[in-house]
Amino acid sequence: MVPASIKVPVPFEYVFPAGALFLGVDAQVDFDRRGEADNQARDKETGERVWVVRVLDLDAEAGKFGRSTEVKVKIVAGQRPVPPPSTVPGYPPAVEFDGLTLTPYVDSHRCRASGQCRARMAYSLRATGMQPASAHAPAAA
Numbered sequence: 001m002v003p004a005s006i007k008v009p010v011p012f013e014y015v016f017p018a019g020a021l022f023l024g025v026d027a028q029v030d031f032d033r034r035g036e037a038d039n040q041a042r043d044k045e046t047g048e049r050v051w052v053v054r055v056l057d058l059d060a061e062a063g064k065f066g067r068s069t070e071v072k073v074k075i076v077a078g079q080r081p082v083p084p085p086s087t088v089p090g091y092p093p094a095v096e097f098d099g100l101t102l103t104p105y106v107d108s109h110r111c112r113a114s115g116q117c118r119a120r121m122a123y124s125l126r127a128t129g130m131q132p133a134s135a136h137a138p139a140a141a
Helices: 060-066
Strands: 020-027 050-057 070-076 094-098 101-107 120-127 129-132
Touching: 020 094, 050 094, 094 120
Parallel strands: 070 120
Antiparallel strands: 020 050, 050 070, 094 129, 101 120
């Protein structure tokens, strides 16, 4: 039997072939706990806090057809992930993710009551950790 949500392990290089630049990190909000003092989302399996790391995908194909090059990766950790220092002053640091998994789902936000449905296949990304990008840069095309 196929589970309702499947987590497919993927190498970092498959998702970000040209690398990724760190943009920011925020706590994921659990909207079911809005009125509570601590409304941060928790992982269903471990109970740890869920953090959303925003990165800029450096792949030239990522921004085609008006798509955003900003990607969000969720990290489950007890404390807020800390970005590495930037190697180039004034620019965001390059990062890599450990334990990257991809979870496919159907995005039905485009469906309307009029019967018009433009649902699409989408995916979410999770990682076990974040580190500075390795010294070997991807080959330029």
